[in-house]
Amino acid sequence: MTANRGWRSRPVFRVMATARPVRGRLLLAGLLGALAIGSSVGLLATSAFLISKASQQPPILYLSVAIVLVRAFGIGRGVFRYAERLTGHDAAFRSLTDLRLAVFDRLTVVAPAGTSAYRSGDLLNRLVADVDAVVDLYLRVALPYIVAIVVGIGSVLLVTIFVPAAALALAAALLVGALIVPALTLRRLDRSQRKVAPAMARLTAETVTLADGSAEVIALGQQQRFLDRIAAADQELTQAAAVAARSSGVxxxxxxxxxxxxxxAAIVFGTQAVTSGALDGVNLALVILVPLAAYEAVQVLPAAIVTLLRVRESARRITAVLDAxxxxxxxxxxxxxxxxxxxxxxxxxLSAGWKLDDWVVGPVSLDVRPGRPVALVGPxxxxxSTVAAGLTRLCPSQGKVFFSDQDLSRATGDDVRRIIGLAEQNPHLFDSTVAENVRLARRSATxxxxxxxxxxxxLGPWLAALPDGLQTPVGRFGRAVSGGQRQRLALARVLLSETPIVVADEPTEYLDASSADVVMRALTRRCRHRGLLIITHRAADVAWCESSVSLGGQISV
Structure with a gap:
């Protein structure tokens, strides 16, 4: 039982488990693929018989069945191949959707505290490239082996009817192609293929880093340094891919x-059978040509092993996220x-930190009541900001947090964030319109x-100056807006929400004094019946609050 659990716990098999809902479609695709190659075998065998028989100039009726079979196999090969591709890709992409959602769902659970060890490009590579690679696990690994097994058995049985010795030679060749050649390829590739997915991830991470920070990189004259890092990552990936290509060629x-x-072997044993009278000479071409068509089923298996090694590393990186x-x-x-x-x-x-039991701040105590803003101050x-993350269950924390005498430690993180709304110091803006970025807090908002x-x-004058008003795009990462505008869009989100408690982290950080007063006035007015916690280091912001709490725990009213 333990061994069985260990077998099922391997990354490839865990990833393949996501295909259970479409297992029937995958098996159907394998059967259709076997019929497609089986049609190729039948076409070649029937054609060989037809040509040989026709050389004897028999009555046309003797050839009619063979003629019909040639047409049927010729048409069937294309039809079955199309159906196999359609069914196989449909099943693979259905499974791919489920896997990508599973990875994304896990990231939403462990973020942000659990994703700090990953670079943004690496996470992107795991969510996109590594998950996409799993498609090949079904289409270029599982299906080829299903097809090879079915076609191999059928071809060996067909040749056995005519020349058993040639059938044994065909079986041996198919086993060599299906087992020994892939095993040798696996042995040569194992070490190098382990480097491909990490190298791809490093290349993606370096590229994303340069793209995101291009303005700063150019301003500081560091373009060549980053390009050299990308070139080094690309060279590493190229070397690993070259080893894989050579091994695949061998x-x-x-x-x-x-x-x-x-x-x-078919020629030798078939000729002997004809000479001895055990085989009709008309069928000799059939015995010789069947191995040529049958081997098509196993010819792709070394490439399937290459794909398996590449997918295995991607599966390991995916399961690392799923197990985070x-x-x-x-x-x-x-x-x-x-x-x-x-x-x-x-x-x-309350103590909080980005790793469990590694508290970077605290203990902090405070009391937030409706219409009585509280300032959390400190250099x-x-x-x-870590205190804010701890309050909203975005990072590990310890201490007691009660909402109207209800212990929030007994609630889910989602429920806590329905109670406590947070406007972060560096909010993210999506590549959408002004309205959609604010409406994120409450979809029903007009x-x-x-x-x-x-x-x-x-932001009234700014809105009036926008070409499309609320429907104006803010650009990728909100690059079309300033820091102060970004901050106020985040404040609008949390104020538009229906959370009873509002936490505003440095709400006036990017504003001049008069604009800061406008923002603080709007916050206090909008939170007359809501709890408001202002996180700030500016004395002017503290003046709008009824009390302030320093991180040392002292309170001044």
Whole structure:
């Protein structure tokens, strides 16, 4: 039982488990592929018989069945191949969708604390390239082996009817092509192929890093340094791919030799059978040509092993994400949290950090009540943003957090974030319109509501100057907006939401004094009936709050 669990725990088999809902489609694709190559075998065998028989000039009726079979096999080969490709790709892409969603779902669980060890390009490569590579596991590994087994058995049985000795030689050649040649290829490739997926990930990560930071790189004159790093990663990938290509070529050559040996054996044993009278001379061409067509089924298996090695490394990287521990796990038996009319947040001895039991800030205690803003103050780098992440269950934390006398540690992270809304210091803007970026907090919000809240935050003149108003795109990563505009769009999101508690992290960081006053006035007005926690290091912001809490725990009112 333990060995069985170990076998099933291997990355390739774990990834293949996602294909269970489409297993029937994959088996059907394998059968159709076997029929396609079987049609090729039948076409060649029937054609050989037809040509040989026709040389004897028999009555045309003697050839009619063979003529019909040649047409049927010729048409069937194309029809079955098309059906196999259609069915196989449909099943593979259905499974691919499920796998990509599983990886994305896991990333949403472990992020942001659990993804800090990955570079953005590496995560992108795992979510896109590595998951895409799994398609080849079904189409270029599993299906070829299913087809090879079915066609190999059928071809050997066909030749056995005429010349058993030639059938044994064909069986030996097929086994060499299906087992020995791939095993030799595997031995040569194993070490080099392990380097391909990581090398691809490094190349992607370096490229994404350069693309995202191109402005800073050019401004500092570091283009050549980054290009050299990309070139080094590309060279590493090229070397690993070259070794794989050479090994694949050697495997293909060995396969051709095995095929040639089967044909030579068929000639020798077939000629002996004709000489002895055990085989009609008309069928000699059939015995000789069947191995030529049958070997097509195993000829792709060395390449399948190359693909398997590449996919295995991608599967390992995918399962690493799927197995990534949740740094902030939900309780085993979570409870629902009610949102009463009068709400308050009591935080006692909260410590937080980006790794479990490695607290970078705390303990912090504070009490947030409706209409009584609280400021959390401290110098830059003191961990104020980490406190916000801990409150919203985005990073590990310890301590007591109660919402209207309800213990939030017993609620799920999603439920906590429905209670506590966070406007981050460096918010992400999606490559969409102004309205859609704000509407992210509440999908039912109207354009009028969005416009009203943005005007309150001091963005009225900016909106009026935009060519399409709220429907103006903000650009990739929000590059079409300034830092202050970005910050206020994030504030509009959280204010538009219906969370009873609002946490604003450095809401006036990028603003001048007058604009900062406008923002603080809008925050306090909008949160008259909501709890408001302002994280700041600016004294002017603290003046808008009824109390302030330093990270040392001292409170001044």
């Amino acid at each position: 495997g293909s050559a060995l396969g051709v030799l095995a095929q040639g040996g089967a044909i030579v 521990p949740n740094p902030v796990p939900d309780p085993v038996n979570p409870v629902s949290i009610d949102a009463p009319g009068a709400v308050d947040l009591q935080v006692t001895a 830059s780098g003191s961990g104020k 354009d009028e509501e969005i416009h009203e809240i943005l005007v309150e935050l001091g």
